[in-house]
Amino acid sequence: MNIPKRGLSARREIHIMGSDQRIVRCARVSFAKDEKIDKERDIKLISYLYKNRHSSPFEHIIITYSASWDEYVSILERANNPAINIHYSEGYIWLNFRHFVNLISLIPQEVQTLVREKLPATFAIIEDKTPQEYSTDERFLKEKYDASCGWVGLVDKLELNSKMDTYTFIVECPLFVARQWQRHRFGSYNELSRRYTSINPEFYIPKGLRSQSESNKQASIEEFLPQEISSEILNEINSIIQQSLLLYQKMLSLNTAREIARGVLPLFLKTRFYWTVPRIALDNFLSLRLHESAQSEIREFAALIKNMVGQKDLNTLMRL
Numbered sequence: 001m002n003i004p005k006r007g008l009s010a011r012r013e014i015h016i017m018g019s020d021q022r023i024v025r026c027a028r029v030s031f032a033k034d035e036k037i038d039k040e041r042d043i044k045l046i047s048y049l050y051k052n053r054h055s056s057p058f059e060h061i062i063i064t065y066s067a068s069w070d071e072y073v074s075i076l077e078r079a080n081n082p083a084i085n086i087h088y089s090e091g092y093i094w095l096n097f098r099h100f101v102n103l104i105s106l107i108p109q110e111v112q113t114l115v116r117e118k119l120p121a122t123f124a125i126i127e128d129k130t131p132q133e134y135s136t137d138e139r140f141l142k143e144k145y146d147a148s149c150g151w152v153g154l155v156d157k158l159e160l161n162s163k164m165d166t167y168t169f170i171v172e173c174p175l176f177v178a179r180q181w182q183r184h185r186f187g188s189y190n191e192l193s194r195r196y197t198s199i200n201p202e203f204y205i206p207k208g209l210r211s212q213s214e215s216n217k218q219a220s221i222e223e224f225l226p227q228e229i230s231s232e233i234l235n236e237i238n239s240i241i242q243q244s245l246l247l248y249q250k251m252l253s254l255n256t257a258r259e260i261a262r263g264v265l266p267l268f269l270k271t272r273f274y275w276t277v278p279r280i281a282l283d284n285f286l287s288l289r290l291h292e293s294a295q296s297e298i299r300e301f302a303a304l305i306k307n308m309v310g311q312k313d314l315n316t317l318m319r320l
């Protein structure tokens with residue numbers, strides 16, 4: 001690890017991934033409205049998130065600045081908050097904007113100044129001022145690839161050739177894939193909520209039905225049930241999905257709360273989430289989810305992600 005001894009004259013390098021709008025997109029995914037832009041409403045939403053401590057969308061903004069090891073340790077010593085996650089890699093301190101806000105009195109002024117420039121509306125809100133400006137994303141996605149059960153897109157990345165290089169993805173996939181994905185805890189997630197929206201439920205229906213593995217209790221094998229059995233079962237799956245959709249819509253039309261009505265939608269239902277993840281945890285995800293023991297649907301996503309951003313050999317750092 002490169003640990004510089006920063007003198008007073010050394011110029012600090014500062015990098016920030018994200019914008020005011022990124023926070024809004026990660027919050028609006030709850031309503032499936034993350035592609036929408038409306039400056040006035042966006043600023044109100046940031047203020048609402050901040051005041052009501054719905055702060056997880058702030059985690060998708062990443063800040064890194066050159067610093068000495070001593071500066072890093074000094075922040076850790078003074079943080080006085082066991083939930084703080086702040087990292088040191090290749091001569092840089094790395095943290096997300098949520099931790100930044102919690103640690104603000106310990107962050108150097110020049111870093112605060114640049115964050116203020118990059119996130120003018122959000123910074124004004126946390127300083128209890130009226131926002132005058134609002135920063136937007138250059139574009140919604142940098143790259144997007146289809147998988148058989150959904151899609152994955154790269155929203156942004158911040159790369160300094162370190163294990164804390166950070167990536168944000170949007171994933172659309174069935175609920176059971178999302179459940180597997182979100183077991184990967186080193187990273188941040190914001191997901192569509194069927195408490196907020198009843199928008200177009202979409203479902204994944206596999207093309208064929210893989211057989212259960214005999215040797216591995218949780219896995220399938222790349223052998224499919226015979227065509228005539230598959231077609232019959234797939235028809236039944238379709239029909240159950242249609243029936244559950246009808247019941248869902250009936251419940252909503254009778255004013256049942258969305259949070260209850262959603263209970264009748266099967267696990268093939270698709271969801272959408274933002275995932276911001278550091279390289280070390282991304283590579284851990286790739287090595288576990290590219291492995292043949294992982295379910296083929298999530299393996300497909302892992303392969304698409306590897307194509308987009310590659311994989312480094314960081315397994316020795318995360319042996320267990």
Ligand SMILES: Cc1cc2nc3c(=O)[nH]c(=O)nc-3n(C[C@H](O)[C@H](O)[C@H](O)COP(=O)(O)OP(=O)(O)OC[C@H]3O[C@@H](n4cnc5c(N)ncnc54)[C@H](O)[C@@H]3O)c2cc1C
Pocket residue numbers: 183184185186187281284288289293294295318319320
């Ligand atoms: C094929 C397969 C089958 C699986 N089956 C099941 C299952 O049946 N049931 C189930 O619940 N899960 C299952 N999982 C999920 C698995 O147990 C992990 O939760 C998941 O793979 C995330 O990996 P991780 O913990 O390494 O990643 P992250 O949560 O991203 O953690 C990254 C790293 O941080 C460290 N770390 C994170 N949290 C802690 C902690 N609390 N204590 C110590 N170190 C920590 C570890 O070094 C870890 O590797 C399965 C995963 C795979 C790949």
